[in-house]
Amino acid sequence: MSRPRGSLFGSDGGHERWEPVGAEAPVGLGHNLGLSVVAEGVEDELTLSTLRAVGVDVAQGYLLGxxxxxxxxxxxxxxxxxxxxxxxxxxxx
Structure with missing residues (x-):
């Protein structure tokens, strides 16, 4: 899952962040297809905790490395x- 421009994220003081409601659908779809879901572009703790809460399996981004x-x-x-x-x-x- 990459961070598309659009409805999957909101804005918080100029910083983009994942919205749980928008992230649940692609995560659920991936899991229902038997896939592991990878989130790209994780740059802050709020985004990481949101993605964990909706069941993302693996994350990558500047926050992590x-x-x-x-x-x-x-x-x-x-x-x-x-x-x-x-x-x-x-x-x-």
């Missing part, structure tokens, strides 16, 4: 799991 080079991503993934990141073949100390 900034763009980074693949080498740094491998280090982050390895340090969180203790396992090698996909495609590296080696564990990160």
């Amino acid at each position: 900034r763009p980074m080079p693949e080498s740094l991503l491998d280090l982050c993934i390895g340090s969180r799991t203790g396992a090698p990141a996909l495609g590296t073949g080696t564990a990160t100390p």
Whole structure:
């Protein structure tokens, strides 16, 4: 699920935010089709908590992680799991 311009979000002092009513329909549709629902563009805690409340499975956006080079991503993934990141073949100390 990406953040389309339109009825799925409202405005709060110039900041866009997800509206629970607008987000429930696409989340429900995805789950009814047996899919995991991914929300893109999560930039603040209010948006994340709203998406969690309506059942989004995975989220991504600046709140959760900034763009980074693949080498740094491998280090982050390895340090969180203790396992090698996909495609590296080696564990990160």
